[in-house]
Amino acid sequence: MRLSARDVSYTYPRGDHQVLAGVAFDIPAGTSAAIVGPSGSGKTTLLSLMGHLLPMQSGVIAAIGDDGRERSLADTASWVLQTVSLLPDRTAADNVAVGAYSDGASRADAWDRAREYLAAVGLAGHENDSARILSGGEAQRVAIARALASRRPIILADEPTGQLDARASATVLDAMIGAHGERTVVIVTHDPEVAARCNLVLELRDGVIYERARA
């Protein structure tokens, strides 16, 4: 699924600073893209606009299917947030299964996916661990596994490796980005190594997107 933005501008109501000024990008289907930039450059604002958390002031952001029809990001995208959000009283597998259920998986299928994606993020054998006892990094990986288990064609991630060491970070990026063409991935990150793993790097500076690299 392709992600396309045209002429997206945004100014916060309480200030006169224009955070985004005519942003435009095009992320082809099956591509991984990193959005980078200094703090306050508008990365999270752009992500919020994708999720319709902030009302569009001008421009358009669209998810476009292979058939050329526009689709709702709410139905096609999975999110991985910097703030870990798990069901604390449930097991790691239960949490991942929630993602699978959003794809219409049966219980058995959801458990199979939970095992598969927990293993993919390096948490094989932790299926029955309570989310309450997981470390921050483990919880972050469970959240990523949950997003993967949903098998939605787009993953939007805000600093998904923020709490991971280099090795774990590499593991989850392998799982997220996966084989080329499997899904479209957009990652907001400060980490140059994460950006380097992506096919496309979009740098936000002074409210404008600069495409830095395309692999």
Next chain:
Amino acid sequence: MSRRVWPLSLAAREGVATARTGRWTSLLMVLAVTWIVAAPGAADAISVSQLMDDEQAWIDAGGYVFVVTGAREDNSQNPIPAPACESLASVEGIGASFALQRSDATGTLSYIPGGRVSLYDVSAGVLDFLDAAPAGGGVLLATTGFVERTGAADGDVVTIVRRGATNTVPVMSDPLTLRAVDTAVLGDEFDGALLVPAHLTGMAESCYVRTDAAHVSAVEEALPALLAYEGKPAIPNLRLFESDFTVDYTHAYEDRSLRWVWVPAAALLGLLWAMLQWFRRSHVAIYATFGMKPAARLVMQLGEWGVLAGFGAVWGWGLGVVGALALGAHPAQAVALVSFHGLLTVVGATALVVLLGLRPAGTLLNALKDR
């Protein structure tokens, strides 16, 4: 293959799993339901039982008893037709009735010389009225005061020696079986006297009528005509004085303040549930983020609520009944009122749970707003 996302059965199962794994949260919610189901019903059962005891004591003292006399005319009082009074027991709402005529004679028991006491001739309905057992050959009703003073005992076979006010020639009755009765329901003036059931065919001085809370107004309205003398209505008076300062037992049950205590109880449970949902709003957001629609979310929350409220209600019912019984409630009241309040509390709280569940939920993305 196209499969339905978050079918309701799966949502319900998630709710049950949340309740099962909720640990302290679930335990605290179950405890809250337990106490909120138990306390109002138990309090009301104790209150109603006390009310019933008070009312029974009031009835035993003469509550719901009418003393009907004729109207006063020309410094004299019209009589009451005794057969009409005796037949009132067949009227709906009247439990028992009897006619009473003070005798001019005084009497003593033949084997207890001296101590002449007042005699009252009463119609046969007095036996039902005072719950005295009949006996072959007739009975004599001795009041508690008489029995205590003379040493006579219930079941003694006695004869009465009557002496008129002016005629000093005593008249001895046939042998009668003595029945000791509590005449408090009739008033203190009968204490120490003897009541002689007789076949009163003419007129009587007064008629005693016993009714109940449900019929007291209708009976009071009907009595003047039913006991009219020559077309002149009789005058019914409640035997016990009533005023704004006495308890109105006719309406006390309906007017009791605890009758509606299930309403604040249900509201309190709803508030606790709302607080729980607010503290756990990120949990709901996770499900909403992963495609759970409002109907499935509602079913999930009802699944969790059902488990917690179910356990709490069962324990609360048991605790409420046992607590009410331990604190003196009548068993029937304890069971009925704890069930009544418990059921309405849970139903009312469930309605609030549904209303809260219908409110729109945020998604995980809302967390971005705070940054």
